[in-house]
Each structure stands twice: as C-alpha cells, then as structure tokens.
Amino acid sequence: MSLSSRSKILKIRKHHVWLTVILYLLSIVIVGALLLGGSEVVTGYVIEEKSQNEIRRMLLLNSIIQEKGSTDIGYSDFDYMLTDRDGKIISSSGFFDLDLDNPDRLIVESDTLRGISINEDSDIDIEALEDLDNYDTVNFYKAPGEEFLSVEDGSLQFKILKFLRSKRLRDFDTKSDETMSFPFWLSVENDDGSTFYYKAQIILRVHDIGYVLGFFLIVAFVAVIILIIALIMIIRSFRTQKKMTALVFFDDITKNRNWTWFLVKGRQILKRKKNAGSEYAVVNLVFANYRYFVICHSLKAGKEMLRKIYEHINVGLSKNEICAHSTSSNFPLLLKYSNNDELTARLEKLVAELGSIDSDHKFAFLAGVVRLADVRDDAGKPVKRKDIDLDVEYNNASAARMKLEGSEESGIVFFDEKFVEEQKWNDLVSEQSLTALENGEFIVYYQPKYDPRDDSLRGAEALIRWDSPKLGFVSPGRFIPLFEKNGFITNIDHYMVSSVARDQKRWLDSGFDCVPVSVNISRAHFIENDLAEQIRDLVDKEGCPHELIEIELTESAFFDDQKSLLTTIGKIKEYGFHISMDDFGSGYSSLNSLKDMPLDVLKLDAGFFRGTSEDGRDRIVVSEAISLAKKLNMKTVAEGVEEKSVVDFLAAEGCDMIQGYYYAKPMPGNDFEARMTQKYRAGLRGDNMSTPAES
Numbered sequence: 180m181s182l183s184s185r186s187k188i189l190k191i192r193k194h195h196v197w198l199t200v201i202l203y204l205l206s207i208v209i210v211g212a213l214l215l216g217g218s219e220v221v222t223g224y225v226i227e228e229k230s231q232n233e234i235r236r237m238l239l240l241n242s243i244i245q246e247k248g249s250t251d252i253g254y255s256d257f258d259y260m261l262t263d264r265d266g267k268i269i270s271s272s273g274f275f276d277l278d279l280d281n282p283d284r285l286i287v288e289s290d291t292l293r294g295i296s297i298n299e300d301s302d303i304d305i306e307a308l309e310d311l312d313n314y315d316t317v318n319f320y321k322a323p324g325e326e327f328l329s330v331e332d333g334s335l336q337f338k339i340l341k342f343l344r345s346k347r348l349r350d351f352d353t354k355s356d357e358t359m360s361f362p363f364w365l366s367v368e369n370d371d372g373s374t375f376y377y378k379a380q381i382i383l384r385v386h387d388i389g390y391v392l393g394f395f396l397i398v399a400f401v402a403v404i405i406l407i408i409a410l411i412m413i414i415r416s417f418r419t420q421k422k423m424t425a426l427v428f429f430d431d432i433t434k435n436r437n438w439t440w441f442l443v444k445g446r447q448i449l450k451r452k453k454n455a456g457s458e459y460a461v462v463n464l465v466f467a468n469y470r471y472f473v474i475c476h477s478l479k480a481g482k483e484m485l486r487k488i489y490e491h492i493n494v495g496l497s498k499n500e501i502c503a504h505s506t507s508s509n510f511p512l513l514l515k516y517s518n519n520d521e522l523t524a525r526l527e528k529l530v531a532e533l534g535s536i537d538s539d540h541k542f543a544f545l546a547g548v549v550r551l552a553d554v555r556d557d558a559g560k561p562v563k564r565k566d567i568d569l570d571v572e573y574n575n576a577s578a579a580r581m582k583l584e585g586s587e588e589s590g591i592v593f594f595d596e597k598f599v600e601e602q603k604w605n606d607l608v609s610e611q612s613l614t615a616l617e618n619g620e621f622i623v624y625y626q627p628k629y630d631p632r633d634d635s636l637r638g639a640e641a642l643i644r645w646d647s648p649k650l651g652f653v654s655p656g657r658f659i660p661l662f663e664k665n666g667f668i669t670n671i672d673h674y675m676v677s678s679v680a681r682d683q684k685r686w687l688d689s690g691f692d693c694v695p696v697s698v699n700i701s702r703a704h705f706i707e708n709d710l711a712e713q714i715r716d717l718v719d720k721e722g723c724p725h726e727l728i729e730i731e732l733t734e735s736a737f738f739d740d741q742k743s744l745l746t747t748i749g750k751i752k753e754y755g756f757h758i759s760m761d762d763f764g765s766g767y768s769s770l771n772s773l774k775d776m777p778l779d780v781l782k783l784d785a786g787f788f789r790g791t792s793e794d795g796r797d798r799i800v801v802s803e804a805i806s807l808a809k810k811l812n813m814k815t816v817a818e819g820v821e822e823k824s825v826v827d828f829l830a831a832e833g834c835d836m837i838q839g840y841y842y843a844k845p846m847p848g849n850d851f852e853a854r855m856t857q858k859y860r861a862g863l864r865g866d867n868m869s870t871p872a873e874s
Contacts, residue, residue: 206405206406206409207406210402210405210406213398213402229381229382230379230381233365233377233379233380233381234365234379236377236379237259237365237367237375237377237379238367240259240375240377241367241369241375241377244261244270244375245369258377258378259271259375259376259377259378260375260376261373261374261375261376262373262374262376263372263373264371264372264373266374269373362378362379362380363378363379363380363381364376364377364378364379365377365378365379427439427440428440428443430503430504432482432485432486432504433485433486433489433490433504434486435489435493435503435504436501436502436503436504437503437504437505438503438504438505438506438511440503441501441502441503441505441511441513441569442569442570444501445461445501445511445513445569446567446569448499448501448513449513449551449564449567449569450563450564450565450567451563452563454499455553455554455561455562455563455564456553456561457499457515457553458515458516458517458550458551458552458553459513459514459515459516459550459551460512460513460514460515460516460522460548460549460550460551461511461512461513461548461549461551461569461572461573461575461576462511462512462513462514462526462546462547462548462549462576463509463510463511463546463547463548463573463576463577463579463580464492464509464510464511464512464529464530464544464545464546465508465509465510465544465545465546465580466484466485466488466508466510466533466542466544467508467542467543467544467545467586467587467589468540468542468543469481469484469485469507469508470508472484472540472542484536484537485504485508487536487537488510488533488536489502489504489510491532491533491536492510492512492529492533495529496514497515499515500512500513500514500515501513509577511573513569516550519550522548522550523591526546526548526591527591530544530546530589530591531589534589542589543586543587543588543589544589545580545583545584545586545589545590545591545592546580546590546591546592547575547576547577547578547579547580547581547582547583547592547593547594548576548579548591548592548593548594549572549573549575549576549579549593549594550593550594550595551564551567551572575594576594578594578598578602579592579593579594579598580592582598604657605661607650608650608653608657608658608661609661609665609667611647611649611650612658612662612667612670613667613670615645615647616670616671616674620645620646620647620648621643621644621645621671621674622643622644622645622646622847623641623642623643623644623675623678623679623682623848624641624642624643624644624845624846624847624848625639625640625641625642625696625845625846625847625848625850625851626639626640626642626838626843626844626845626846627639627838627842627843627851627854628640628694628816628836628837628838629836629837629838629842629843630835630836630837631826631827631829631830631834631836631837632830634842636694636854636855636857637694637835637836638694638695638696638697638729638816638836639694639695639696639697639851640696640697640699640731640838641675641678641679641696641697641698641699642655642845643655643659643671643674643675644845645658659671663701663702663703666703668701668703668704669701669703669704669707671701672698672699672700672701672704673713673717675698675699676698676700676714676717676718676728677717677720677721679696679698679723679728680717680718680720680721680722680723680728681721681723682696682848683696683721683723683724683727683728684721684722684723686852686855687723687724687727691852691855691856692855693727693855694727694855695726695727695728695729695757696727696728696729697729697730697731697757697759697780698728698729698730698731699731699732699733699761700714700730700731700732702732702733702735702736705732705736705743705744705747706743708743708747710747710751711747711750711751711753711754712750714728714730714751714754714756715754715756718756724755725754725755725756726755726756726757728756728757729756729757729758729759729779729780730751730756730757730758730759731759731760731761731782732748732758732759732760732761733760733761733762734760734761734762734763734772741775744776745775745776748776748777749777752777752779757779757780758776758777758778758779758780759778759779759780759781759782759816760772760776760778760780760781760782761782762782762784762818763781763782763783763784763804773807773808773811773813778811778813779813779814780813780814780815780816781804781808781813781814781815781816782815782816782817782818782838783801783804783805783815783816783817783818783834784818784819785818785819785820785839786819787800787801787817788801788817788819788820788821788822788825788839798828801817801828801829801832802832805829805832805833805834806832806833809833814835814836815833815834815835815836816834816835816836816837816838817829817834817836817837817838817839818838818839819838819839819840820837820838820839820840820841820842821839821840821841822841823841825841826841
C-alpha cells in the first residue's frame with residue numbers, strides 16, 4: 180500500500196468519527212426541538228379543547244339573553260356583562276366599570292356572580308353554535324388589569340393559545356390540589372350594536388396534566404434511547420478508528436511500528452516547536468545479509484532476527500527518537516544529534532553491535548544518513564520545520580546507502596553536497612549520452628599489444644573516450660559504470676563494434692598490415708539471444724573481415740546464464756570472430772570457465788603485475804596460467820605491464836602479448852596508424868612512460 184493510500188485511510192477514519200460526533204450533536208438539537216414542539220402541540224391541544232368549550236358557552240349564553248330579551252337568567256354561575264351601543268351596562272353578574280375610551284382595561288370591582296344553566300331542554304340551537312367561524316369578530320381579554328386583544332376572522336383559538344403559552348405558571352389560580360384555573364374575558368358584538376362580555380376560565384385537572392406529563396415522559400424516553408444509541412455509535416466509531424489506526428501502523432514482522440507510522444510520527448516530532456532548535460538525522464539502515472540468512476536458515480528465522488534487530492535499536496533510542504521497520508530488511512530511524520562526530524560515533528557503535536547481535540553469525544549493516552540542521556530566521560532564532568518532507572529525506576538517505584550496495588562489509592554513507600553533485604553529474608551524463616552518440620562525441624582509442632619476445636605489434640584493444648563540448652574530455656571511468664547501470668552500455672557496444680570495423684576496413688583498404696583489435700562487449704549484452712547476429716551484421720555492414728575483430732567478455736559474465744552464454748560464444752566463433760576473456764584473475768576465477776568456454780585468448784589481469792611477492796608466489800601463478808592456456812590452445816595477453824623485468828619474465832614464460840604503459844598508452848586512431856607502419860618497436864620501448872594514460 181502506497182503512502183498516499185495509507186494517508187487517505189487515516190483521513191477517512193478521522194472524518195468518519197467527527198461526522199458521527201456532528202450527527203450526535205445534531206440529534207440532540209433535533210430531539211430538543213421535538214420535545215419543545217411536542218410539548219407545545221400537546222399543551223396547545225389540551226388548552227384549545229378547554230377554550231373551545233368556553234367560547235361555545237359564551238356564544239350560547241349571549242344567544243339566550245338575546246332571544247329572551249331578559250337579563251334575569253336565574254343563575255349566578257357565570258360572570259358576564261352586556262352593554263348597549265353606547266357602552267352603557269345593560270346587565271351584569273356583578274359590578275363592572277368598563278372604560279370605553281380605554282378599551283384595553285377591564286376592571287372587575289365585584290365577584291358577585293349571576294349565571295345561567297344550559298341543559299338539553301333549551302330551545303337554543305346548540306349545533307348552530309359549533310361553527311365559531313360564523314362570528315367575524317370576537318374580542319379577547321386577559322385577566323383583569325391586563326391588555327385587551329382583538330381577534331378576527333376565526334383566529335380566536337390561535338390568539339388564546341398564544342396568550343396562554345406566554346402565561347407564567349404562578350399567574351394561575353390554583354383552586355385545589357386537583358385543578359388549576361386560568362381566567363380571561365371574551366366579548367362578542369351583537370347585530371343590534373350591543374356587546375356581550377363573558378368571563379371564561381380554562382380549568383386544568385389532574386388527568387389533563389397527566390396527559391401532558393405522559394407525553395413528556397414518552398418523548399423523553401424515546402429521546403434518551405436515541406441519544407444512547409448515538410453515543411454508542413460514537414464510542415464504537417472511536418474504537419474502530421483506533422483499531423484502524425493501529426492496523427495501518429502495525430508491522431506484521433516486528434509486531435511493532437511500520438513505515439507509515441514512522442512518516443506520521445516523524446513529521447509530528449520534526450514540526451514541534453520545542454524541537455525547532457534540535458538537529459536530527461534521518462537514517463536508512465539495512466540488514467545486508469538478510470536474504471542469505473533466510474536462504475541458510477528459514478523465513479521464520481529471518482523474521483525473528485529482524486524482530487531482534489528492531490528491539491535492539493529501539494532500546495537505544497531516547498525521547499523524540501523513533502525507529503520502525505520498512506520493506507524487507509530496511510529500518511528507518513530518526514535520531515537527534517549535537518555534532519557530526521557524535522552522530523558518526525553513535526552510528527558506528529550501533530552498526531558494530533548489530534553486526535554481532537547473533538553469536539553464530541557476523542552480519543553487515545549499511546546505513547545512509549541525511550542530516551537535518553535546525554532552521555533559523557534572520558535573527559538567528561530557531562523556527563518550526565513547517566515544510567519538512569520526511570519521505571523525501573528518507574529517499575535521500577536510501578540513495579546515499581545505495582553507494583554501498585553489494586558490499587560485504589558494514590558501512591555508513593552521509594548524504595551531502597558532494598553526493599548531490601555526483602548525482603547531478605550522473606543525471607547530466609545520462610541526459611547527454613544519446614545526443615553525444617548521435618553527434619559522434621565518443622572517440623575510439625587504441626592500445627597496442629606487443630609480442631615481448633621480438634617487440635612486434637600483434638594486436639590492439641579498442642577503448643572509448645568522450646570528448647564533449649559541454650562536459651569536456653570525460654574519461655571512461657566517469658561514464659562507463661553509469662552506462663552499465665542504466666543500460667546505455669549496449670548502445671556503446673554497438674558503436675564500438677561498428678567504429679572498429681570501419682577503421683579496420685579503411686586501414687585494410689589503405690594497405691596497412693592490420694592486426695586483430697579486441698572490442699569489449701558488456702556483461703549485460705550477453706543476455707540477448709541474438710547478440711552474435713548483431714555483431715555479425717554490424718561488422719558486415721562496414722565490410723570488415725571477421726578475423727580482424729576480437730570480442731572480449733569479462734570473467735564475471737560466466738556467472739550469469741552459462742548455457743545462454745556458451746550458446747552465444749559458439750555462434751560468435753562460428754561467424755569467424757575470436758573470443759577473449761578479459762581480466763582473468765581479477766575476481767573469483769573458476770577453472771570451469773576455461774574448461775567449458777571455447778576461448779581464443781586469455782587476458783591476465785594487471786593485478787598480477789603490480790608489485791612482487793617476496794616468495795615469488797605471484798610469478799608461479801602467472802607461469803602456471805600461461806602454461807595452462809597453451810595446453811588449452813589459447814593465447815595469453817598480460818595487461819598493465821610497466822616494467823622491463825616483468826616483460827622479460829613474461830617473454831621467458833612464453834606469454835604471447837603484452838598490453839601496458841611499457842609499450843604504449845591508449846592513443847587515437849591516427850597515432851595507431853603510425854604504429855602499424857612499423858612492425859617492430861624494439862628501439863622505442865618505454866617511449867610513453869612519462870605520461871601514462873588511462874586504459
């Protein structure tokens with residue numbers, strides 16, 4: 180899983196939890212609104228039912244009085260007042276002083292009541308009074324001493340409810356433990372201009388209050404259940420998020436922290452304000468022997484060893500330092516340090532301890548290091564590392580460590596400006612290589628090979644140089660290794676074969692006594708099944724005889740696909756080309772390579788001739804190698820010879836050719852032409868010793 184994918188998982192989990200929290204808070208608001216709204220609906224319903232009865236009673240009482248034309252209705256159960264068109268009191272159930280100039284006040288001076296009784300025998304059309312909308316205007320009064328309200332067009336109920344909802348409980352008249360009453364005045368104008376005022380009361384009994392409380396309890400119970408469920412979901416979401424985070428950060432091999440955790444935690448540490456003044460180092464530590472350890476033991480044992488390594492590293496960490504396990508046998512570390520010497524000493528000590536972590540094995544550990552200096556403002560004050568990219572820094576540490584790839588010994592490499600400049604150079608070379616090939620910037624140099632017995636010219640090796648208008652004259656040691664890594668070396672192989680074949684054809688046509696010239700073919704090129712055909716076609720295109728081209732391969736190529744290699748070599752020989760093995764003795768020489776491969780020339784590595792051993796063991800080895808080559812019908816070439824004593828020794832042992840500074844350095848084609856004009860160079864031995872060139 181990529182870093183971006185892991186980061187998305189963490190963000191999704193966090194967003195999911197906060198979404199649940201938001202939904203929980205929203206549910207609280209909704210439940211609260213339901214409680215408030217529901218209470219108003221239920222309370223309003225109860226009050227509306229009560230007020231409807233009072234309104235009907237007022238209208239019925241007014242109709243009775245209007246029909247009988249009498250104010251003596253025989254009962255005092257009701258408080259009412261009837262006024263004429265001018266506001267004069269016609270009758271009342273007490274004494275009232277109504278100020279018509281100030282109609283928003285109604286003063287009750289006496290509670291003396293008279294009322295009427297309505298029963299089933301009454302000749303009043305009760306059904307006709309059910310429709311309250313028949314009355315265009317009904318006036319509504321609050322309790323005595325409060326403002327006057329007018330309600331029109333059948334909206335009386337709404338106005339009553341609005342008033343009652345705003346009424347405080349202490350304003351109610353509690354007549355008993357079982358009831359609560361609230362008085363208010365209603366009025367209606369008659370056709371004759373008279374106005375009938377009626378004192379109404381809403382009486383809430385115990386069972387009415389019980390309905391309201393019951394509703395509240397039911398709604399509250401449902402609300403509590405909803406909130407509990409929502410709370411459980413939040414807790415589960417947080418727990419799930421925690422488990423997901425632990426899963427994303429978990430390394431199955433070490434049973435501890437992984438690369439994702441290292442990135443997240445490392446960024447947090449580096450961006451903390453309190454760590455702004457601290458210097459940190461990002462380290463890519465690799466257990467170099469891991470694959471071989473697994474091969475020799477088991478994958479299970481390898482994982483246990485990685486776990487043991489992680490625990491050892493982790494024990495030595497201080498606060499604000501972290502370690503994790505990354506891919507394969509990689510361990511990313513974030514370490515604090517005070518100076519470079521202290522950091523180097525600490526890493527060397529750690530690598531040494533890990534190298535001996537198992538008493539039965541000696542391990543190699545490779546470390547690439549990037550130093551993160553503290554960031555300071557213009558005043559020299561440390562500031563937070565806001566833009567730190569730990570992923571990039573670790574990649575730089577890994578790139579530095581790659582310089583030790585293939586090493587069998589522990590080592591530490593620091594990523595610094597020198598390393599950056601080297602990488603920039605490599606990028607520049609890679610970018611310019613194809614253009615250089617197309618523009619003919621690569622030049623073929625020739626280093627002659629002489630017979631040490633008579634100093635006669637017997638052959639040459641083609642070597643490449645790069646004369647770049649942009650980069651200058653570049654030696655092969657600066658670009659050949661890079662081309663071997665990026666694969667461009669195969670293009671160089673083709674170029675060299677074609678160039679040498681072209682030169683040989685030109686020299687042959689010019690009447691020169693041409694000698695075979697060897698061309699190096701890279702190890703990577705031998706994996707191509709049609710390599711022999713490629714070489715044949717390139718040489719044939721230039722018209723050069725095949726016997727004038729010798730194909731060189733390194734001894735290391737034999738350790739690749741031997742079957743494919745032997746097949747290719749066989750085809751090359753069938754096409755009439757000679758085959759030589761370069762640098763024999765430079766690596767882990769195998770007699771099988773001499774036994775199995777049909778070689779024509781064996782080139783002894785220059786290492787045989789650099790210095791002499793006191794007991795002469797080096798000369799014994801060279802002598803036996805020359806003797807073995809002769810028995811296998813192979814010619815021998817000694818490389819890197821610089822001293823006359825060595826030439827004399829090789830001549831005595833029967834070495835066929837010598838290639839080295841003693842005779843000549845590598846030279847351009849024109850200079851090599853001059854060499855070919857003289858078959859023997861006896862009088863010019865060592866003529867180029869003063870300025871030896873690179874081979």
